[in-house]
Amino acid sequence: MSLRLRATPELVAEAWLKTVVGDRVATSLPKDNTSWAASGFVTLATVGGTPNAYVPLRDPVMSVDCWAVNKQSQKPPWNKAAALAEAIVAACQDHQTIARTVALPTGYPAAQVKSAYVTGDPRRVYSDPSSYAHYLIPGLVIAWTEVPS
Template sequence: MATVLRATTELVAATWLNTLFDQPIVATTLPKPADGTPVWADTGFITVAVVGGGAGMYVPLRSPVVSVDCWAVNPQSAKPPWGKANNLAETVQAACYGPINMRLELPGGFPDVRALSAYSVSESRRITDDQSSYAHYSLDVQLHWVEAS
């Protein structure tokens, strides 16, 4: 029996959020620095994780809540670049106003999906006391999506 790939919320969230930026800066994990300097130091980075929500009982509509964590670092300073991380969070917040209604091509042979809407369900908040001097903001977004037909 062949394995059937199914879209996942983390793939949908990362793919949609990557459409908001000039280059791919969204994934499920923060890339580890190879030589001590994160490759994302110039752009910042966003990680996503499912934290709640649900799926339709009678229709294939998914409505998960996703934690969106925005990261920034200044390799030349121990002072976290709060403004850069906050700007990423505010970009995500601004994208949550109005319907999205776009087809997203997921990577790796996963089926395409239609992202219908996204709503911010929390204010972005500063996460302090990071030992690595990363600036970190977090907000929660509820997505509504279906597999495309």
């Protein structure tokens, strides 16, 4: 018996965030920062939420980390990381464009994003030993359903 691939909170959040900040989103930070030094990078992780018991609606809470690095200096580029975080907050406030269908990797069903909002303001995360600028959005809630195939 083969299992059917299902959408996951990380896949849906990553796909939706890519519509906001471009193709610089993943669940982990690339080890080689040369590929994202010019633009910054966004990582995410599921930190909460409960699937609806009666309808196929999901609304996980995601932790979103925005990163920036300056390869020519040890001074963290705080404004670049903050700009990524603020772009995500602004997208959550643009209610007319939040709802959309997002494509997931091959073999997975698409997902329909219904709503997205943040549960806290972005904040600086200090004491990164690599001199990266790091902003945290403590909660991004994305409500979604799988698109029936």
